[in-house]
Amino acid sequence: MNRKTAAQLAIGIDIGGTKVAGGLVDETGAVVRRTRRDTPHRSTNARVVEDTIVSVVDELMEFADGQVQAVGVGAAGFVAADRATVVFAPHLSWRHEPLRDRLSRRVSVPVCVDNDANAACWAEWRFGSVQGESHLVMVTLGTGIGGAILTDGQIQRGRFGIAGEFGHMQVMPGGHRCECGNRGCWEQYASGNALVREARSLVLAGSPLAADLATLADGDMTALTGPMITEAARSGDPMAAELLAEIGTWLGTGLANLADAFDPGAFVIGGGVSAAGGLLLDAARDSFRRHLAGRGFRPEARIVHARLGNEAGLIGAADLARKEAVQV
Template sequence: MSNDLAIGIDIGGTKVAGGVVDGEGRVIARARRDTPHRSTAPHVVEDVIVDAVKELLAAAPSRPVAIGIGAAGFVSSDRATVVFAPHLSWRHEPLREALRQRIDLPVFVDNDANASCWAEWRFGAVRQESHVVMVNLGTGIGGAILTDGQMQRGRFGIAGEFGHMQVVPDGHRCECGNRGCWEQYASGNALVREARSMIAANSPMAADMAAMVDGDPTKLTGPMITEAAQGGDSTAEELLAEIGTWLGVGLANLANAFDPGAFVIGGGVSAAGPMLLDPAKASFRRHLSGRGYRPEARIVKAQLSNEAGLVGAADLARTEVEQAGGAQ
């Protein structure tokens, strides 16, 4: 363990999660912070990251070899700059250089979904699969493509932004600036939006969920909806099934583009399990072109849960250092 530790930091829309990760993908120390509001200056987010890294360095049994950052946004192909982060204030933010000036370790930045996909391929649900597409359902939708052990980042580093495929012309406005993006129909935000609208409209069908938040729809969260569905709330089940149906539509489109052997579904919404994935699988089969005459990709739930991003970010950073012979 003395020379295979790395730190992974996963920056999401609501939390910054960090961990010290060994070469087998085990998290041996953890840190967590709230993500600063999107209007906050970029250096404040960097302060939060540095603070979490310092805590993890103090907790590590030996000095890690590198730090990997998984960021929810568009990351440049040189893995140094966050070009655009819909849920943060980063716009062409030189994140790697900013952090290297404050942390005396090699730093690598990647998209958070790339990090999660790498972790699931190395240690989780899709080990040994040669062609993987990951879809992360969280605040928005992140995505990643892995082929023959290589992350496919695209010419400019922005491959895998599946959440911003347009599925409904002139549909709901998205934070990216367009309308009708997939994540407006199949993400955690979409799930919460629909449930809150029912509570705000005093729908009797949402009475149980309204009771959970004392009638205040702004207090309702995605995990609460999942909890309600798991407790037998038929409206919550219906909302999850609707999200799953839209998920299946998008997966069928992605199958046409990438023909993977497996889709791995991660992110917080995936905690709903079969209530989400069963409708997704049915919708996928219904919308897949050439259905009945082509092999179908497996659709599996991610195994590493909320820690996939930090585990993958750490392992990608360690891999980079190893491939460079210990020098960045």
């Protein structure tokens, strides 16, 4: 890698409930080098997560011969308006964690921290499926649900930095307990965790309709994953397809509520569960149209699949960090 190319790079880190993914990202949004680690369990202390991030950064910095403009971190949690502190992360051990300052002591270039869905939204607007859209809402379906709002080229973070946490909207009073502490949150019905929970419950109940799913897991329900269910649906398993359609129905219902709140021109759906494509999004679009207030008399937002896939978060984190570093 020559110095001219390396000098245009930024590092993006995407921290989710199961993985810490990192990449060297150039000015066009292309990822030229990738690496990943498992996310430390939430019971471990914050320093272990920090060490994991630094390990990823060090590996990528070495590959780029140190010629990196900035490091951007997309964190699955509530990030304060100062874009320095992770206030709360349901799937991690962070509580009022001064992540930017801690990382800045160990990384030689500027560090920028943002919510992972904000980063993914920025990436899709800059390089992905919704370039040029003036009013955009992103929903990311992974372990939970993340969200972001972009208006006229600006991420809307809210007064305290926590705007877009759509996954914790209450859609079922008294419903399933959520890791945030409440019950009935949207992500308990329209996320990867919800998909796996429902599949496992069918298998454990001995439903003959879930026999193929039980075979996939070889009898070990802890081994059953969202990608396995999606692949089964693609292969024609009717129960797996029904489970994905149910998740899609919940997704569309929530999007109709968000349309009333934000009136976007497009919803872009990302995250690992969105890899199901039409198996998920067709049901979401149908549900959206059924639940939209004033349906038939108002313009409808497009519901599109994120183009950048699971790398949207790290691409956006890198690009936002590069943008901030240039402005300083």
